[in-house]
Amino acid sequence: MTVIMNGNELSKKIKENLRLRATKLKEQNIEPSLVVVLVGEDPASQVYVRNKTRAAEQIGINAIDIRLPETTTEAEILDLIAKYNADETVHGILVQLPLPKHINEDRITQAISPLKDVDGFHPVNMGHLFMNEPLALPCTPHGIMEFFKEYNIDVTGKNAVVIGRSNIVGRPMAALLLNANATVTVTHSRTQNLKEIAREADILVVAIGRGEFVDADYVKEGAVVIDVGMNRNAAGKLVGDVDFASVNGKAGYLTPVPRGVGPMTIAMLMQQTIEFAERSLN
Numbered sequence: 001m002t003v004i005m006n007g008n009e010l011s012k013k014i015k016e017n018l019r020l021r022a023t024k025l026k027e028q029n030i031e032p033s034l035v036v037v038l039v040g041e042d043p044a045s046q047v048y049v050r051n052k053t054r055a056a057e058q059i060g061i062n063a064i065d066i067r068l069p070e071t072t073t074e075a076e077i078l079d080l081i082a083k084y085n086a087d088e089t090v091h092g093i094l095v096q097l098p099l100p101k102h103i104n105e106d107r108i109t110q111a112i113s114p115l116k117d118v119d120g121f122h123p124v125n126m127g128h129l130f131m132n133e134p135l136a137l138p139c140t141p142h143g144i145m146e147f148f149k150e151y152n153i154d155v156t157g158k159n160a161v162v163i164g165r166s167n168i169v170g171r172p173m174a175a176l177l178l179n180a181n182a183t184v185t186v187t188h189s190r191t192q193n194l195k196e197i198a199r200e201a202d203i204l205v206v207a208i209g210r211g212e213f214v215d216a217d218y219v220k221e222g223a224v225v226i227d228v229g230m231n232r233n234a235a236g237k238l239v240g241d242v243d244f245a246s247v248n249g250k251a252g253y254l255t256p257v258p259r260g261v262g263p264m265t266i267a268m269l270m271q272q273t274i275e276f277a278e279r280s281l282n
């Protein structure tokens with residue numbers, strides 16, 4: 001039997017607790033505030049950003065929603081970031097990725113103050129994370145660690161395999177698992193014998209961006225399978241990187257898409273914003 005991990009339910013519970021923390025902050029005259037910048041018209045990004053601003057509203061976080069045209073220059077975004085870096089009433093700044101091709105994502109990421117970097121993407125925050133002294137946790141991997149906590153999955157000493165090595169998911173996921181004392185293998189498009197390696201995993205995290213790529217052949221009986229993928233299939237349906245129907249029944253635990261990792265990402269983004277706002281009290 002496979003336990004389906006419910007990201008909607010868990011994220012709701014977390015957000016209710018965050019609402020109380022937001023109320024306490026307001027009693028101390030701090031309004032937690034998050035700037036969300038979206039450049040261009042990408043429909044998927046629009047959905048994610050809408051989900052973020054909606055979650056902020058529910059919790060009582062002031063979301064400053066900035067929509068810029070596709071033609072916006074890098075200098076204009078850098079100016080905007082500088083302005084909010086200096087604004088003491090703003091606790092978090094997020095620039096939705098991917099950005100249009102004429103904009104250098106690394107320069108944008110590095111311009112955001114590490115103290116307001118709610119995504120945890122700044123090299124300073126990545127460095128602290130890899131040294132096991134995190135100041136900000138990347139939302140998607142953090143949300144996945146919260147699943148383990150909720151379902152009493154102890155990762156200590158477990159064989160964890162991460163498929164994908166992107167800066168926003170795979171690498172920080174590997175760091176968090178390592179910090180939690182798992183034995184971590186990171187795989188990618190050049191990996192040989194991926195199937196054999198994946199089949200050794202007690203915990204398998206899949207973040208590759210290929211619809212329903214991982215089927216039951218990649219999965220050890222009883223393994224914990226986390227599906228980060230968000231893809232549209234030929235019929236326009238939202239599917240993960242894991243073939244849910246194939247893996248369901250073989251895995252011990254499995255996250256669905258939607259209502260799995262996605263809502264947890266958003267909950268952790270809200271949590272990081274509240275934490276930065278709380279830090280401003282000290």
Ligand SMILES: NC(=O)C1=CN([C@@H]2O[C@H](COP(=O)(O)OP(=O)(O)OC[C@H]3O[C@@H](n4cnc5c(N)ncnc54)[C@H](OP(=O)(O)O)[C@@H]3O)[C@@H](O)[C@H]2O)C=CC1
Nearest residue numbers: 140164165166169188189207208209228229230261262265
């Ligand atoms: N639920 C959520 O909150 C989030 C979901 N996502 C989703 O997760 C997925 C991954 O996102 P992201 O990490 O940004 O993607 P990227 O495209 O940045 O990275 C994909 C990674 O997968 C590897 N890869 C690609 N094809 C294969 C293959 N056939 N075998 C093994 N490895 C492969 C790549 O290897 P190489 O490095 O060699 O190119 C790369 O490291 C996407 O579907 C995205 O939409 C992303 C962020 C948050």
Ligand SMILES: Nc1nc(=O)c2c([nH]1)NC[C@@H]1CN(c3ccc(C(=O)N[C@@H](CCC(=O)O)C(=O)O)cc3)C=[N+]21
Nearest residue numbers: 047048051095096097098119139258259260262263265
């Ligand atoms: N600076 C930055 N920070 C990010 O955190 C970031 C980013 N850029 N770029 C893209 C990825 C992707 N991401 C998702 C967030 C929510 C859902 C989400 O809400 N998913 C819903 C369904 C969404 C739908 O219906 O399409 C679910 O899984 O249930 C998905 C994916 C954040 N990302």
